[in-house]
Amino acid sequence: MNGGAAALAVVQVVVMLVVSPLLVGLMRQTRARLEGRVGAGVLQPWRDLRKLAAKETLRASGTGWVSAAGPLVLVASGLLACALVPLVGAVPFVSVPDDLFVVVSVLLVGTVALALVGLDAGTAFGGMGSSRHMTIAALVEPTVLVAVYALSIPVGSSALSRIVLARIDDPASVASPVSLLALVALAIAVVAETGRLPVDNPSTHLELTMIHEAMVIESSGRDLGWLELGSWLRLGALLGLLGSLLVPWGVAQDAGVAAVLVGVVTLVLKLAVLGCVLAAAEVFVAKLRLFRVPELLAGSFVLAFLAVTASYLVVQAG
């Protein structure tokens, strides 16, 4: 394992651990202000975590190890994704390539852990959330992988760091039609995957429309805390990935202190901007009916597919 990559991975994990709750706080605050509310402040997610960690954990009798281990798996998968994705710097491990297929699978492990937690308590709501969650995850998968395919074509590799580095070298490629199509598709997939509007409403209190909230309805105390942190880490990692692909500048190309500092600062900026944009957009959209979501996802799949075929045709024309 090479030292530079290891140091960068540690930096990324620590930064994301600190920043992703703040990102969620920022998004909630933005939304509150736009809706004319005062808001709880950017630090509220951290206060929530502290409160949950101190509370007693109640589990439904009859639940097994899945309810205990599931939240930890979700957090671990989020952290591993943060370590692999080029957020602060694009210096991959020699033995663990930051292959996008691998990153997607790592996140899927967390998805499955969450779905199983939802089923474990044996209540109708948990099952409902789990079922909807997995349906959406299944339908998002084609979009994500085909978008990855589109991004990998110009580079000839699905390794994220190589894609990001190629974008730094050739800034024009970011704005190429192929790249934009793929990024829009990926963005829709990220919105669906992280349970934001219009796919799922993260602040809903109406049980029948819940997806994520229904799955964690039986969890309490530290279990709930880990589940929340895990989902926030996923949101942070995926938004950070979008940021690195959309605005690759600032991503450190080596593990030097100055480069890493620049990387951290730009990452925080990118996350803040993307978070604010996403939160602002959420003010203006309503949640889609569950059975309209596949249409949205089919649309994003078409975009990704167009990106792939276009990238072959564009090269041919050129």
Place this chain on the structure above:
Amino acid sequence: MTQVEVGLWAQLVLALATVSVAVLARPALRARLAGVGAAALGVAGAVTGVLALTGGQGRLVIPLALPVDPVVLSPTPLGGFFMVVAGAVGAVAAVYAIGYVHGPSASASSWAALATFLLGMQLVPAAADAVSFLLAWELMAAASTVLVLTEHRERLEVRSAALWYAVMTHLSFLLILLGFAVLAAAGHGTSFAAMSHVDPASASTSLAFVLLVLGFATKAGIVPMHVWLPRAHPAAPSHVSAVMSAAMVKMGVYGVLLVVLQLLPAGRPWWGLVLLAFGTVSAVYGILQASVATDLKRLLAYSTTENVGLMFLAIGAGVLLRSYGVVGPAEVAAGTALLLVASHAAFKTTLFLGAGSVLHATGLRDLDRLGGLGKRMPTTAATFGVGALGAAALPITCGFVAEWALLQSLIHGARPEDRLVAVVMPVAVAVVALTAGLALMTFVKAYGIAFLARPRGPEAGTAHEGPATMRVALVVSAVAVVGLGLVPGIMATAVVRAVGLGGIDVFGVAGLGLPGVGAALDPVALTGLALLVAIPVLVVTWRMARRRPSRPVDLAWGGGGVRVSPRMQYTATSYAEPLSRVFDDALRPERDLEITHAGESRYLVERVQFRQQLEDVVEVRAYVPAVRLVDRVGLAARRLQNGSIHRYLAYSFVALIAVLIVVSL
């Protein structure tokens, strides 16, 4: 005598010994003796396969009393690989069967048929000419039909399943026979060596290709010839379903690989497209049906169709890319087919044996009535969970490695100048992605509904773990799933080199490197990294748990109160409901809503009845009309036979006249 020849002889002797033991031994001892014999037969097959795979030579010629060429057994490295798969699966299933068999599956005929089945399956890849191949194939087909029929006295549906199976498997035999006949006529000989000299561009070769692929696809459970799979697997005893699904359908894949790698290596582009089309349709259709299935074994059967579809997709991509001269990705794609075979064998054995344990404990295959088994059957739950992770292609199982390699070969295969490939490959990637997503949902459902939550019926509440042999077999196969996922490199490299492909080498500890497409994966390092990030989380949790341990309460929040009965939980049917709505057009469920109003009121409802039935669309649309047509022809033909001896004499007279006229022409 070479080692391979000893191995082949050993299989014949062990099979004979097992059959005699099964017939002669006292019922009390039969399971143990015949089980050990069948397991030894499987081990002998696996060892012979390893010898053939590592370059061992051997040729066994068995003269027959019939006026045909003698049976020649001489496994190639490719055949050796499939012998390993068949032997290993057979051995594990035989050990499992020692504890599992009861009632009709413990009978002498069932054990004898199992040994014959294993022998036939292990000899198919050893055959060196078409006649031996077909003999071994028929041995495998006939013995497995007997095994499917095992419980025909207990359950009526078994008879119909066996009939479907027998018809489809003989249709497959017939197509393969025709295909080999065409090739033998063109190549002037029935040996595979002679057949490989035919002209690949000729029309007869293409005809042979189509016939052979159709025949092998029928055996492999490819859509639309898959209809026997979801019937035969639930009908057969579970250890037999495991062997059929994890090993026997692979013989269809072996057949296709035999055709495209050895007999007709210079494939045409459209051959690849045919295989790709079969593969994509089967993968999506299979997993879609699996995701809405509620019968656990039926679900696994459809998932087999999906996995075999992925193998066909990989082979098809390999043929297509090779015909376009894209050598690196083509070799990776073909090698990936072998990886998929090994990984599917491992996880599907685990899953079917796990389903067998559930059946053994509860007598149920219906997921809607299971639940909460994780507490009562920890070994089964853990191993089934590992198998489910493999089937869902999640790290760090073998399924993940295989699917990752498949995606890598697909995304690197297309070049801008090959327009056809540039359109086909994205579709293939999308199909693989959709199947991966749906497989995830399917196996979360299968595991979550069966093993988590609360029992949905009385049977699940009193379940218990099976005897030790069953648990040992489950653990062995689950270890294979994780082992092939953690250190796939050694096996994969050895196998692809042996069968004359390149493109895969060892990376890192024992990971997979694909130099042809510039990608690499080391699952051990990935696991290490995951553990590193998980350790702090674990430490923090442990400290929090020590300070404030968790407390179980009856239904923590209840999601609606403590009055809920376990039947109010989500079931497998309700879990798949959103999906079956999304794919309404493909699945075409039959829904029936009946509302009885209270008195004259339009608003007060007395009773609402909702019925939903999901049937296999292909079966309903294609097979039911075909069967009806055959029935009608049969009824019409019956009019010829009215029992009158005069009429029969008249028939013979007319026939005689007709023959005379034909001869005189």
